[in-house]
Every structure is written in C-alpha cells, then in structure tokens.
Amino acid sequence: MSKGVIVGIDIGSTKICAVAGIMDEVGKVKILDIVEEPTQRGRVSNGTVVNLEFTAKDIDRILNVLSDKAEINIHNVIVNISGENVEGKAHQSFLTRDDSRSTIRKEEIERLAVDIRKSFRPTAGNIIIHTFPQEFIVDRAHVPDNPIGRFGITLGGNFFLISTPNDPHLALRRTIESVGVKVQNNHRFVPLKIVHTLFTPLADAMAVLSEIDKKLGVAVVNIGGDTTEIAIFQESGLRHISVIPFAGKSITNDLVKAFQILPDHAEKLKLIMGAIPPDEVGKNDIIKIPGVEGLPDKEIVAQNVSIIIEERVKEIASMVMAEIMHSGYDGQLISGVVLTGGTSNIAMIKEVFTKVTNGMNIRVGNTIRNIGQTAVAKIADPKYATVVGLVLSGFMPLDERVPEEVIWGDIPESQVSIGSYNNGFDTPNSKLNGKKEEPPQEEEQSGGGIFGWFKKKVSSAGKIDMGDDKNYTN
Template identity: 80%
Template sequence: MSKDVIVGIDIGSTKICAVAGIMDHIGKVKILDMAEEPTQRGRVSNGTVVNLEFTAKDIDRILTKLSDKADINIQNVIVNISGENVEGRTHQNFLTRNDSRTTIRKEEIEKLAVDIRKSFRPTAGNVIIHTFPQEFIIDRVAVPDNPIGRFGVSLGGNFFLISTPNDPHLALQQTIESVGAKVQDAKKVVPLKIVHTLFSPLADSMSVLSETDKKLGVVVVNIGGDTTEMAVFHENGLRHISVIPFAGRSITNDLVKAFQILPDHAEKLKLIMGDVPPDEVGKNDIIKIPGVEGLPDKEIVAKNVSIIIEERLKEIAAMVMAEIMHSGYEGQLISGVVLTGGTSNIRMIKDVFDRVTNGMNIRVGNNTRNIGESAISKIKDPRYATVVGLVLSGFLPLDERVPQEVIWGEIPESQKTANNNGFETKNVGRTKEIEPIPNEEPASSGLFGWLKRQVQASNKPDVGDDKGYT
C-alpha cells in the first residue's frame, strides 16, 4: 500500500465496496476514492462469505479499479466481519499489585487485558476478534476513565469480548489472502494482507458516532441486505451486540411473495414506495409492473405496497427495541438510535422507529462527521458507513483508554518479554453468553418466533460460576 494510505473493504450481501483514505495535514481523514460492485447471488449470505473463489475474484477486480482510480498501491486492507453467529460477552478480571505506592502503568493495563483473553471461554469453535474495555475497577471502585496514573492495590476491569465461528473467519482470511496486492511495476505477485477485521456495527460507530454519543448512551443499527446488526454503547463502553436475521432483503421478498413479481421489480418498488407512508398514498393509485415473457402488465395497488414496507420496518424496529431491552439499557440511551445501512435511506423509517421505540431520539447516521475532504460526494450515503468506518479505524483509536493491540487481540510488545513481577492474577470469571439464534428455527417464523428464541436464550440457566451480564 502507498505510504499512509488505508484501504477498507466492506463485503456485504448486496455490495462489495472498497475505499481508500489518508490523513491530511490538519489531522482529518481524507477519502481519496472508492470502487464497488453489486454482490452476485451465491457469493455472500447473511454477512458470511460462502463462495471463496468467486468472491476473491470480485475483490481483486474492485481493488484493481480502486488502485487505478486513486493511483495507489494496495498491499494491506481492513475488512468488516458479519454474520448471525457473532457473539458478545462481558468478562471481568483482577490484578493484585504488590507495590501500591507506585501509580498504575500502561503495562499493567496490557497485562490485565491479555489475562482476560486467556481466561475467557468463548463458545466452542469460536475465536475472539475484539476485546473492548467497559470500565476499570481500582480497589473495588469503578473508574470509567483511563486508570493510568492512579494509585491502588488491586486493578480490575470489565471487558466486552466479541467472538465469531472460526471456520468463516478463516474463510474470510483465505479469501483476502488469495487476492494479489496491487503494486505498480511489481515483478511478482504478493498476497494481499489483512491489517485487521472489524465487526460491522463497530466500523459504523467509527464513522457516525462521537465520543459524547458513546458516553451518553447510543445504539448504532446497521440495516443491511440480509441482517440487521446493532451495538449498544453507554458510559464510553460497548455493552451489547446483536445480529437480527431480517433486513432490507426481507422487504423485497415480502413484495415478491405478495404480488408475484420478479425480485428486480420488487426492489424498485421498495425504493419508490418506501419514501411514501401509507397515509400519504391515494386509495386508487395504481402502479404498473411490466409483464414477464409475454404476459400482460401487472397492476398493483400502491397503498398495499407502502403498507407491506411499513409493516416489515415495524417488525425490524420491534426486534431492535427488544434487543435494547435485553441489553438492560432501555431508558438510558440519551443519544438514541443511529441508523445506517442502505435500508436507512427509506424515508418512512425514522417515523416507524420513533413510534416503535416510544419516542427515542432517532437519526440517520452522518458519515462525514469524522472525515475531512472527500473526492466523491456519495460517500455521505449511510450505506457506506461501514466502509468509511473501516478506513477511520486505521487512523483513529477505537477506544483511547487502552493500547489498540488490546482491542485487536494482539499481544503488546511489553507483554511478549515481561515477567509477572509486581502483580498477581486473580480471575473471577463473570461471564454470560449471548446464545446464537438456533439454526433449526427458520427465518420465516417472524417476529414472535424470533422473540420466543430470545426469551428461551435469556432463561437458560447459567453453568457453574459463570454469572454476570452482557
């Protein structure tokens, strides 16, 4: 990659998009250019790459376009990770310091985080991808800020760990690494490398949230093609994540089934009528859909289209609200709900979420709040929040309270050679798992089936000493 250039790749169910950015002279991230293509059917499903070979070819083609347009070399990339089985749990650990007369050091924070990852038990077959601090605990007193420089005998912390099934995570890595780096005048093909992967709504949070949002309490909701992904923040800490198996494509499928039309026609209907609430549509308004293979044109009542779109949006909003309640932060999210993803462009969505969430502050994310100059205007569209956030994560810290290696799961240099002199480790193991949605329940079971599964998961008895919260 050209010096100081960061490239992010958003691999989604509806599009694959790559964006390049640099840090400008005033400390803002400047977007150089972007390249994208629609995701072909069978490449990506529910946020997970299912066809490695063809997806790799798509990525190779897109990165070649971006390299040529922006006149840059691309050797390393930051990639989003999604999927229904991404899980999050809170885990707590403590260090007992032998010398309380000295202040807490950076190395001790790193040691605490490394030990938390070692003592954490993810779901079998899962790999930890992120470790986020929630708050630190010094001599049994919660400290939401950076504890470095404080005095205390014991140092503890609550951390939120995110894990994902290892097989699709490896598949994503193999897909990227099978793509050749884009280096001008290269004499041999060098594999593309992943700097790090980032859970999609956390990438969104980089592009649309401020530190004030995270402190006051906020939930970022990415309504994509196959899934709706969300992350809850409060008092600067990540508190809860969830992946809901309903999103923009659910609306399209509803229209296909309701009116027996082609998916392409249903998608166009969604884009047109999604901007018009049912009470603004005339009872006698008719939309004509071209006939297929010699069949006559089909006439559809416009109001019925608008009603179907609104009802599915209500269902998605209800599921988001159920997750907010499950997180335990209902009524505490002063900054409200920030919507991202292509479906957030539907005009009626803010009103629907406002009604379902009982008047929470609802807004569509603004991608430009954390970037400076951009070579392209469409980067402002909330459907690009994830890829913009990926670029930003290469320049800006995801959490300023800990070294960034801690969040990515890398072992800091100070811990590779350090001994344990000066502190002991004590694990209290406060964890509780967010159960993945069982595969045997079909997505078509709708809102009540989904809610039933969430209740069953929350009522599952804890095992052994694993108690706590998510």
C-alpha cells in the same frame, strides 16, 4: 496506527464496496475514492461469505478498479465481519499489583487485558476478535476513564469480548490475503495485508458516533440486506451486540409474494416507494410492472406497496426494541438510536422507529462526522457507513483507554516475555498448544422465522459471563 493508504472492504449481501483513505496534513482522514458492485447471488448469506473463491475474484476486480481510479497502490485492507453467529459477552478479571506505592502503568492494563482473554471461554469453535474495556475497577471503585496514574492495590476491569466462528473467519482472511493487487504498471503483484477485521456495527460507530454519543448511551443499528446488526454503547463502553436475521431483503420478499413479481422488480419497487413518504402516496396512484415471458404488464396500487413496506419496517423496529430491552439499557440511551445501512434510506423509517421505540431519539447516520476531505459526495449516504468506518479504524483508536493491540487481540510488546500469555490469544496463526478442543454443545432447535428468533433470544436470556471475581463489584 497504520500509515499510508488504507482500504476498507465492506462485504455485504447486497453490495461489495471498497473505499480508499489516507491521513491528510492536518490529521484528518481524506477519502480518495470508492468502488462498488452488487453482490452476486450465492456469494453472501445472512452476513457470512459462503463462496470464498468467487468473492475473492470480485474483490480482486474491485480493488484493481479502485487502484486505477485513485492512482494508488493497495497493500493494507480492513474487512468487516458479520453474521448471525457473531457473539458478545461481558467478562471481569482482577490482578493484585506488585507495587501499590506506585501509580498504575500502561503495562499493567495490558497485563489485565491478557488475563481477561486467557480466562474467557468463548463458544466452542469460536475465535475472539475484539476485546473492549467497559470500565476499570481500582480497589473496588469503578473508574470509567483511563486508570493510568491512580494508586491502588487491585486493578480490575469489566471487558466486552466479541467472538465469531473460527473456520469461516480464518478462511475469509486467507482468501483475501491471497488476492494480488497490481502495482508498478501491472508488472508486479503483491498479496494484500489485512490490518484487522471489524464487526460491522462497530465500523458504523466509527463513522457516525461521537464520544459524547457513546458516553450518553446510544444504539447503532445497521439494517442491511439479510441482517440487522446492533451495537449498544453506554458510559463510553460497548455493552451489547446482536444480529437479527431480518432486514431489507425481507421487505423485497414480501413484495414478491404479495404481487407475484420477480425479485429484481420487487427490489426496484422497494427503492422507488421507499423514497416516498407514505402521506405523499395518492390513493389512486398506480405503478406498472413489465410482464415477463409474454405475460401482460401488472398494475399495482402504490399505497398497497407503501403499506407492506411500513409493516415490515415496524416489525424490524420491534425486534430492535426487543433487543434494547433485552440488553437492560432501555431508558438509558439518551442519544437514542442511529440507523445505518441501505435500508435506513427508506423515507418512513425514522417516523416508524420513533413510534415503536416510544419516542426515543432516532436519526439516520451521516458519515461526514469523522472525515475530512472526500473525493465523492455520495460517501455521506448511511449505506456507506460501514466501509467509511473501516477506513477510519485504520487511523483512529476505537477506544483511547487501551492500546490498540488490546482491542485486536495482539500481544503488546511489554507482555511478550511474560510467561505464555499468547496462549490466551486466538490469532489466525495460533495453535492449540497441546490442548484438546472441546466438542460443541448441542443446542435445542428453535425453528426459523420470527418466532424462532424470539424463542432463541428468550432461551439465551441471563447467560452473561461476568467471571469468577464478582465479589469485587459494588
């Protein structure tokens, strides 16, 4: 794993946040400091950075403040990946071992992972960013744990691969790597090095989940500003991901339309009322909103605000439940749902999710779980789960069953000299190797809003690629 100081950068639609961490003398990750700024309008849309130039300037400014506060030099950063176009699919592959009289070795698992990536075909224009093992298969027997040391003729595995559109991903990496961070009293600037990028709810999982949670079955649900992102784990493997284009800003927009107020006032109204349990809101409580441009102040009934917030939270919870059912793991998530993101701080959210999910175990994620000392008490807030998880991923394995190179898509050293395996790895420096890129397939327009989202989910149901070797499954 990476050594020295690691900085996680969470680029969200409501905030850009950077956290510095280091491994302490007892093997725990110590959080050094945190710096955050509100995301300026027009920088990020639906989880995707749309203004790279100005976002790079924001990151440059934030990292220089962090460098001064924590008294550190910053070289290595880990950045989150979000957006509606992030996709995840299961894929299966097998290989026949050269020597079945010896036990399975690490190099053979690496070779299997390379074959998985070579044979997997993501959506045209997408790049594979993560390759996670679900379970291995040794002579038709499913092995959820590490198969190293077992005997067998065939070695196979079910893997879950995550991809994202190549162009914006590559542009984001190049933009961040162009940022220079000051060192040695401002006399020298060095470019940042991106250790890796990580899909947002997987970063959250690093911060809020235990291995027992993943084994028993759990859904991590990050309710951010523009999007709600979901990652489902079961039997220690990543099973399903999804991005829903409705989140905290949907509540803000509802308040703007309902009371004809400015977005800034609606956001403050949401934060105030979201922190108050509905049963503590009096029927006659009034909230005064200052007038704008000479208009009189507005008086709003607090209970009406609470009702609007509750209805939108119910809607988001219903879409999350629909995704859990769509994944096929409804009734199998013993550890339930863990909520993260800023919107999970709404006081009523746990009660609403419990009702909508028919009594599933619901909890708000606490990011203290996997870290040691911290210089800032507020780091336990669920809205910082992503950025803390990014730091943790620089020091801790995402899955102990495979080498880290397998997950990030780098070629393990043991496989470098084997043929042309690098053809199956889409890295920022990879080329098409003479192959003509296939044109993207046309998709039926499903329209916007909630009904468009549901139509899109229904039309994609059942399209799961399990490879060409289905006869090996039990």
